[in-house]
Amino acid sequence: MKKQIITITGAAGNIAYSLIFRILAGNIFDQDTKIQLNLLDISAALPILMGVKLEIEDCAFRQLDSVIITDKPEEAFADSDFILLVGAKPRSKGMQRADLLLDNANIFSAQGNIINENAKKTTKIIVVGNPANTNALIIEKNTKNIPTENISSLMRLDQNRAKSILSIKTNCRVEQISQLIVWGNHSATQYPDINNALINNNNEKILSLSDQWILDEFIPRVQNRGAEIIEHRGKSSAASAASAIHDHVYALVNGSSDWESMGIMSSNSYDIDDQIFFSYPLNIVNDEIKIIDAVNLSESSITYIKNTEKELISERDIIKDLL
Ligand code: NAD
Ligand code: LMR
Numbered sequence: 001m002k003k004q005i006i007t008i009t010g011a012a013g014n015i016a017y018s019l020i021f022r023i024l025a026g027n028i029f030d031q032d033t034k035i036q037l038n039l040l041d042i043s044a045a046l047p048i049l050m051g052v053k054l055e056i057e058d059c060a061f062r063q064l065d066s067v068i069i070t071d072k073p074e075e076a077f078a079d080s081d082f083i084l085l086v087g088a089k090p091r092s093k094g095m096q097r098a099d100l101l102l103d104n105a106n107i108f109s110a111q112g113n114i115i116n117e118n119a120k121k122t123t124k125i126i127v128v129g130n131p132a133n134t135n136a137l138i139i140e141k142n143t144k145n146i147p148t149e150n151i152s153s154l155m156r157l158d159q160n161r162a163k164s165i166l167s168i169k170t171n172c173r174v175e176q177i178s179q180l181i182v183w184g185n186h187s188a189t190q191y192p193d194i195n196n197a198l199i200n201n202n203n204e205k206i207l208s209l210s211d212q213w214i215l216d217e218f219i220p221r222v223q224n225r226g227a228e229i230i231e232h233r234g235k236s237s238a239a240s241a242a243s244a245i246h247d248h249v250y251a252l253v254n255g256s257s258d259w260e261s262m263g264i265m266s267s268n269s270y271d272i273d274d275q276i277f278f279s280y281p282l283n284i285v286n287d288e289i290k291i292i293d294a295v296n297l298s299e300s301s302i303t304y305i306k307n308t309e310k311e312l313i314s315e316r317d318i319i320k321d322l323l
Helices: 014-025 043-058 073-077 097-118 132-141 156-170 211-223 225-233 239-254 299-318
Strands: 002-009 033-040 064-070 082-085 124-127 151-154 181-183 191-193 260-265 277-285 288-291
Touching: 002 014, 002 073, 014 033, 014 043, 014 239, 033 043, 033 073, 043 064, 064 073, 073 097, 082 097, 082 239, 097 132, 097 299, 124 132, 124 239, 132 151, 132 260, 132 277, 132 299, 151 239, 151 277, 156 181, 156 191, 156 211, 156 239, 156 260, 181 260, 181 277, 181 299, 191 211, 191 299, 211 225, 239 260, 260 288, 277 299
Parallel strands: 002 033, 002 082, 033 064, 082 124, 124 151
Antiparallel strands: 151 260, 181 191, 260 277, 277 288
């Protein structure tokens, strides 16, 4: 029997309540692979975690091997194949994600150290708690035993949002759209880049979109979609975030069929400052994440990209003592 151990932090929270069931009902691994879930939350949330565990059991998922619920990070991270770092404070109305930086940074530096001591070197870490890119940097700096390539931050929610908004505008299905990517930070400075996008492998429909729609509607809508959800729900996105985490892990395990967007450690590619987690256009092949080189960038695209890079550098400055 093959087995994968998946750790989810913040497992009593909103995202986890969708994510757990999406993973267990999903198709990330072949059907012979069993999944052990290690669910971590703070001590006060243990009664909720017990309820979640009972509900998981009640689903009788055929891929489920076992569930561990715990408030001990050492136990949660031990032998894990995938660590999904969701546990962190979400923003509320009127806040920017970067406003969470000082509140959440200590969670990630503490957990980074524990992961470093307890997890397998091959574990893959996906950072979701906001601000996700800079928290990923904190994790990377505190997990010297884990290769940097194993750490990524979630941008797939932004990419899915961009695809869906474009599909509604052009009256096509999401699976007909390809090469639509998001650069930079998971924040209002991110750059959803439509310039290389194709519909049915053809750019005709994209070229027919007006600059006014792209610049005044599409880009700001994607950039501010998280706030739009909070405005309506009174809480931050949860089901769509969980679905995007599923898609991100699916791509890591099964490879990419389209250009992927993930935050990864920059190393001067596209002239971006190194040592920030920056979302690039990526291919994932044979377990390797590769930046797609030589994507065409207009002057206006470069301005957007420089702006989101600048924000990531300033976030890094704020938490420099934790690096
Ligand atoms: P939530 O408040 O519903 O749940 C967070 C959970 O984390 C809570 O159960 C809390 O007890 C737990 N927690 C807090 N500190 C912890 C610690 N040290 N160890 C383990 N668990 C801990 O929040 P949510 O809606 O599930 O969102 C979680 C995070 O994900 C937020 O920071 C939110 O902004 C972020 N988010 C990111 C994206 C993205 O695309 N990157 C999308 C949506 C939400
Ligand atoms: C999102 O994009 O929905 C999340 O990052 C939550 C938020 O604060 O916007």
